[in-house]
Amino acid sequence: MIFKSSFSYLLLLLIFTSSCNKSNDQEIRPISVVSCSDGIQNGDENGVDCGGTCALCPGIKVLEGELFARLKLDIRFEYLVTGPFLIRDGAILEVPAGIKIKVKENVGAYIAVAQGGKLFTWGTKDNPVIITSNSKNPAPGDWGGLIFCGKAPVSNGIQSRSELGDFFYGGNDPSDGSGSLRYTRIEYAGAVYADEIRFNALSFFGVGNYTSLNNITVFEAAGTSFKWFGGTVNSSYLFSNKSGSVGMEIADGWQGTGSFWHSYYNQISGIQVENQYFASSNDRNNQFNLSNISIVGTNNSFGIHFKEGNPIGLIQNLYLSDVFIGVSLSGEKPFGNLSSSLLNFQSVQVENYNQLSNQSEVFPNYIQQLDASGSGSKGDIPEWADF
Numbered sequence: 001m002i003f004k005s006s007f008s009y010l011l012l013l014l015i016f017t018s019s020c021n022k023s024n025d026q027e028i029r030p031i032s033v034v035s036c037s038d039g040i041q042n043g044d045e046n047g048v049d050c051g052g053t054c055a056l057c058p059g060i061k062v063l064e065g066e067l068f069a070r071l072k073l074d075i076r077f078e079y080l081v082t083g084p085f086l087i088r089d090g091a092i093l094e095v096p097a098g099i100k101i102k103v104k105e106n107v108g109a110y111i112a113v114a115q116g117g118k119l120f121t122w123g124t125k126d127n128p129v130i131i132t133s134n135s136k137n138p139a140p141g142d143w144g145g146l147i148f149c150g151k152a153p154v155s156n157g158i159q160s161r162s163e164l165g166d167f168f169y170g171g172n173d174p175s176d177g178s179g180s181l182r183y184t185r186i187e188y189a190g191a192v193y194a195d196e197i198r199f200n201a202l203s204f205f206g207v208g209n210y211t212s213l214n215n216i217t218v219f220e221a222a223g224t225s226f227k228w229f230g231g232t233v234n235s236s237y238l239f240s241n242k243s244g245s246v247g248m249e250i251a252d253g254w255q256g257t258g259s260f261w262h263s264y265y266n267q268i269s270g271i272q273v274e275n276q277y278f279a280s281s282n283d284r285n286n287q288f289n290l291s292n293i294s295i296v297g298t299n300n301s302f303g304i305h306f307k308e309g310n311p312i313g314l315i316q317n318l319y320l321s322d323v324f325i326g327v328s329l330s331g332e333k334p335f336g337n338l339s340s341s342l343l344n345f346q347s348v349q350v351e352n353y354n355q356l357s358n359q360s361e362v363f364p365n366y367i368q369q370l371d372a373s374g375s376g377s378k379g380d381i382p383e384w385a386d387f
Helices: 002-031 332-339
Strands: 060-067 070-072 078-087 092-096 100-103 110-113 118-122 129-133 146-149 179-187 192-194 202-205 212-219 226-229 235-241 246-251 257-264 269-274 288-296 302-306 313-329 343-357
Touching: 110 118, 226 235, 235 246, 246 257, 257 269, 269 288, 269 313, 302 343, 313 332, 332 343
Parallel strands: 060 078, 070 092, 078 100, 078 110, 092 118, 100 129, 110 146, 118 179, 129 179, 146 202, 179 212, 202 226, 212 235, 226 246, 235 257, 246 269, 257 288, 269 302, 288 313, 302 313, 313 343
Antiparallel strands: none
């Protein structure tokens, strides 16, 4: 009788243990260690059972380190930036139409062009060049951005080091060239660089006017989309879409022209002008020129904000909508330049605003409200930005 009871107890124990093991197996499988041979793209893989901690995927080439020669990317391959990638003096990187460059997220990766280096992207409207996050769930700030360093003048008149990457920039060659960007889309840039400094999706440090910037879209950058630190480079057909900071930022004595800019739903301001200091405060050779500009805000953002310094410039055909303050001026100098005609506005239209300006005399004494088409379709995203 004792044996029979013991046998029954053991049988029940085995059945219970087996049942528990089966239940445990079912719970463990979903969180098992990623395998490089399970036939599934998972973990940090870039493809099925390849990339990340697994072997490099066939057809994917890595861009990292420094480039000292000429390199033309091949449309047959995908490209992955896995860390800082620097195009050195005399080196040239060419990116044909249709190539997508992915950048590994959260590793401090960015692309920089040193003084004397050149980057060319040859996108088309139907076949743009795309530079984006490698994450399966991309988000603003996944990677750094693009940095260009040229030899054109900046307001302090000396060669300096960039706040991003610590590269030399500036000089006395306004016609310096750093390459060309054409039909290029940049996504999810703006990682934190150091302390409270973020990458801009595109940074132009002392870049000269032999550089060509046309048809460029920045989508969901965590920081500023486009920022100029001095220089003379011109640009047209720029689209900043939902940045976490400023759409287009002008600083350190930029003396270029910008036309057909569209700033949409950027969190702080559509355009910001700051630190425009010059030895001669009345020299019109130092002025910037903007035309055909549309800014659609978040209802809590500035349209155009003159933050500090000595802005000398002309802004024509400016359309502002859904802004808290249309034209904001901080400090005495920006307002003084406006009243003395060193800073000029022509054809400005502001709709859906809380205040036209934080300076009561600006409208209508120095700015007249007139009909403006802005970047092409007032506040609507223009056709040229659809690529």
